[in-house]
Amino acid sequence: MDCLFCKIIAGEIPSNKLYEDELCYAFYDIAPMAPVHFLVVPKQHFASAAEVNGENAAVIGHIYAVIAKLTKELGISSFRVVNNCGPDAGQTVFHIHFHVLAGKTLGGFA
Ligand code: AMP
Ligand code: ZN
Numbered sequence: 634m635d636c637l638f639c640k641i642i643a644g645e646i647p648s649n650k651l652y653e654d655e656l657c658y659a660f661y662d663i664a665p666m667a668p669v670h671f672l673v674v675p676k677q678h679f680a681s682a683a684e685v686n687g688e689n690a691a692v693i694g695h696i697y698a699v700i701a702k703l704t705k706e707l708g709i710s711s712f713r714v715v716n717n718c719g720p721d722a723g724q725t726v727f728h729i730h731f732h733v734l735a736g737k738t739l740g741g742f743a
Pocket of ligand 2: 636637638639640678679727728
């Protein structure tokens, strides 16, 4: 499959890896929007939050548990999790991913 994040997970494209387990992969964003900006993606490919269903929903909870663990390890107590779904919401890579942003006061959004 011609998917950037699948290639990163497979090691075919280099990444600055933060964490990996059997279900997910976390790596630093190449164009950080905050002093700490990493992405967490399921190893199973699906495009976006619009494709979450009974078959794949469990990995979303797992990803939030990983985010809680990683932010604790990094000493981060305040952070924002962002999941863009669809081009009009700013999604540019169509393999579901969760941005974790921290390290500065994060402004409002809309
Ligand atoms: P989104 O716009 O929500 O789809 O987020 C995609 C994110 O992937 C952006 O923040 C990009 O900076 C990031 N990104 C694109 N290519 C890479 C890469 N090779 N390594 C790490 N992050 C990347
Ligand atoms: Zn993919």
